Every structure is written in structure tokens, then in C-alpha cells.
Amino acid sequence: MGKRNAIFVSIASFCDSNLLFTLESLFDTASGDLDINVGVFDQSFESINGSIERFQWGDRVRYLHIHPMHSKGVCWARSVIGSLFDGEDFYFQIDSHTMFKKDWDKFLFEQMEKLGKLSCKPIISTYPPPFEFDEEGNPFEKLVPSSYLYALRPKEEGFSSSDSYELKFKVFHEKGGDYITGFHLAGGFIFTLGSFVDEVPYDPWFYFHGEEQGLALRAYTKGWDIFHPRHDHIPLLHLYKQSGVKHDAHHWRSDLEQVRRVKWVERKKVSEERLTDLIEREGVNGRLGLGTERSLDQFIDFSGIDYRVKKINHPETRLVNV
Structure with missing residues (x-):
């Protein structure tokens, strides 16, 4: 492998009791072939920095803590974590309730090397398959790994309203190939x-x-x-919210909302306007705006998501073998 490549892992955590579990899983299953540094922004009532420092890998974690009352949401938190990046070779964004498979780092590195022959800017991303905890608190993988591709597509209901560009996405299983080229990113799994x-x-x-x-x-x-991988090529699992479970690990939890000055609905409205401005090229410029290497029209043709008339077409399936 030559020089030891480095991975920067971004973890935004909000009142998540699984944060330490995620960190332990991440380091315990790593191959040791790459250097791993983690940027954590923990928005919680109590700091766990003391617990982190007791681990052998504690000095690999760049830890920030803030009371959840002062949090502005996940994207704000992830933007703050960007300031902890220190020039590592790879960027890996995950959620704070993630479980890893053995040698996840080596596997993703090798996949990026292969995809690098197809693209000078490859991204591996999809919604990871699920895991849960049994009654004794032991984690287990819920699904048997398959060769199906985890392609991300808009849900059938389409745009949330006539005056909004927001869409909801889910995994669609595609057969054939090692990857399928995509047009959507999953915030809980971005490796690039x-x-x-x-x-x-x-x-x-x-x-x-x-x-x-x-x-x-x-x-x-x-x-x-963007490349969406096969199910059995995804070396991490995600703990999804179960029905009946309170939103305690969500920014809009009721006890904090009652005393916040800026309510979550206000932040959501600003976010909706931000997406509108981004698509209409009116109010978002520079590094936070669209790029110039490809146009919005090219994205529409590639994805089948026609933002101009708010219509969704079926995109051409583009399978990739590496």
C-alpha cells in the first residue's frame, strides 16, 4: 500500500447514546493499514471526552462538545466538523449510530483505487443496511448481504409540495454490476x-x-x-429509528424546542429557501453554490429529476464493474 494513507471520519452526534459504541466499532474493526482520525461534534447534555481519552485510540479523536440547546442542526454541525479536517487523503462521513465490519477501511480504500480508474472524483455513497440491538444489548445485522445494488431513487410521491423542491429518497434494488452510477448522496455514508x-x-x-x-x-x-455499491460491498450498518421510539436523538425533540428561541420550523423554512435559491441560481454563490464543470440541465438529463417542471422521469441504468 506504500505510505500509510489517512482517513478523516466526520461524525455529527446529537444526544446519541450510541456515539461511543460507534467509535469503538470503528476503531476495533479497522485493519490498521491506514491512519484514521475522527472529527466528532457532540451536541449533548454531558461531554464524553473523558471516556474517549481512556481508549488507546483516544488521541485520534478531535472532539468538540456543545449543549444541545445551542445546536443549529445537523448540517451546521457537519460544517463545523469540516474545520477539524487536516488534509487527510480521504473523507468519510457517517452517523453516530453506525456499526462497522472487519477491515472496513482497507476495503473502502481498495474500492476507491479501482473507481479512480473510472473517475478522478469518485464518491461511494448509499443508505447503509440496518442493524439493531437484541434484548441483551448485542448488535446484529438484520439482513443477509446480497448482490443487489443499493441504488438511491426518489420515492414515488415525488416533490413534497408544489412550492418546494424537496424530495424523499429510498433504496431501490438493482441487479448486475459492482456499482451503479448515482445522482444522490446519503448523509450517513459518504466515502471520497x-x-x-x-x-x-x-x-x-x-x-x-x-x-x-x-x-x-x-x-x-x-x-x-457518485457510485452506489452492492449490498455485500457495504462495510457499515446503520441503526434506523424504530416505530414507537421517541425523537430524543433528533434536533427537533420537544423538550428543547419548548425553550429554544429559534424553532426548528423556522430553520426548516430557511433550509427550503436555500434549496430553492440553489436550484434557481439566485441566492447561493461561491463554494456553497453550484459548480461550473456541469450544468443543472446536465444533472436533470442524467438523473431524470426535472427541477424546472417538477417532474421525475426514470433515468437510464448505468452499471459499473471494477
Whole structure:
């Protein structure tokens, strides 16, 4: 492998009791072939920095803490984490409730080397398959890994309203190939080159819905290529919210909303306006705006998402073998 390449892992955590589990899983399953540095922005009532420092890998974690009352949401948090990036070769964005498979770092590095022959700016991204905890608190993988591709497509209901550009996405299973070229990014799994942090920095004015759309639009128009992998080529698992579980690990949790000066609905409105301005090229310029390597019309043709008339067409399937 030559010199030891370095990975910067971005973790934005909000009142998440699984943050330490995620960190332990990340370091315990790493191959040791690459240097791993983690940027954590922990928005919680109590700091866990003391617990982190007791681990052998504690000095690999760049930890920030803030009371959740003062948080402005996940995109703001991820933009702050960008300031902890220190020139690592690769950027890996995950959620704070993630479990890893053995040698995840080596596998993703090798996949990026292969994709680098197809694109000078490759991104591996999709919604990871799920894991849960059993009654004894032991994590387990819910699905048997398959050869199906985890392609991201808009949900059937389309645009949320006539005056909004927001879409919701889900995984569609495609058969054949190692990857399928994509047009959407999953905030809980982005693995790419470190230069992504400078070229496509997080926009702190986004809130939650629309985050992934805006990021994907900006990445695509700046020349980045998205690749969705096969299920059995995804070396991480995600703990999804279960029905009946309170939103305690979500920014809009009711106890904090009751005393916040700026409510989550206000931040959501600003976020919706931000996505509108981005698409209409009116109010977002510079590094937080669209790129010049590809146009919005090219994105529309490539993705089938026609933002101009708010219509969704079926895109051409583009399978890739590496």
C-alpha cells in the first residue's frame, strides 16, 4: 500500500447514546493499514471526552462538545466538523449510530483505487443496511448481504409540495454490476477523496430535509461522480429509528424546542429557501453554490429529476464493474 494513507471520519452526534459504541466499532474493526482520525461534534447534555481519552485510540479523536440547546442542526454541525479536517487523503462521513465490519477501511480504500480508474472524483455513497440491538444489548445485522445494488431513487410521491423542491429518497434494488452510477448522496455514508471537504463544503444553512439533495447537486456540478455499491460491498450498518421510539436523538425533540428561541420550523423554512435559491441560481454563490464543470440541465438529463417542471422521469441504468 506504500505510505500509510489517512482517513478523516466526520461524525455529527446529537444526544446519541450510541456515539461511543460507534467509535469503538470503528476503531476495533479497522485493519490498521491506514491512519484514521475522527472529527466528532457532540451536541449533548454531558461531554464524553473523558471516556474517549481512556481508549488507546483516544488521541485520534478531535472532539468538540456543545449543549444541545445551542445546536443549529445537523448540517451546521457537519460544517463545523469540516474545520477539524487536516488534509487527510480521504473523507468519510457517517452517523453516530453506525456499526462497522472487519477491515472496513482497507476495503473502502481498495474500492476507491479501482473507481479512480473510472473517475478522478469518485464518491461511494448509499443508505447503509440496518442493524439493531437484541434484548441483551448485542448488535446484529438484520439482513443477509446480497448482490443487489443499493441504488438511491426518489420515492414515488415525488416533490413534497408544489412550492418546494424537496424530495424523499429510498433504496431501490438493482441487479448486475459492482456499482451503479448515482445522482444522490446519503448523509450517513459518504466515502471520497479528502479534497471533497474544500470543494463541496457543508452549507450550514441547510437543516435536515434537502440536505442530501443540495449536496448531491453541488457535487455533481463540480465534477464529482457518485457510485452506489452492492449490498455485500457495504462495510457499515446503520441503526434506523424504530416505530414507537421517541425523537430524543433528533434536533427537533420537544423538550428543547419548548425553550429554544429559534424553532426548528423556522430553520426548516430557511433550509427550503436555500434549496430553492440553489436550484434557481439566485441566492447561493461561491463554494456553497453550484459548480461550473456541469450544468443543472446536465444533472436533470442524467438523473431524470426535472427541477424546472417538477417532474421525475426514470433515468437510464448505468452499471459499473471494477
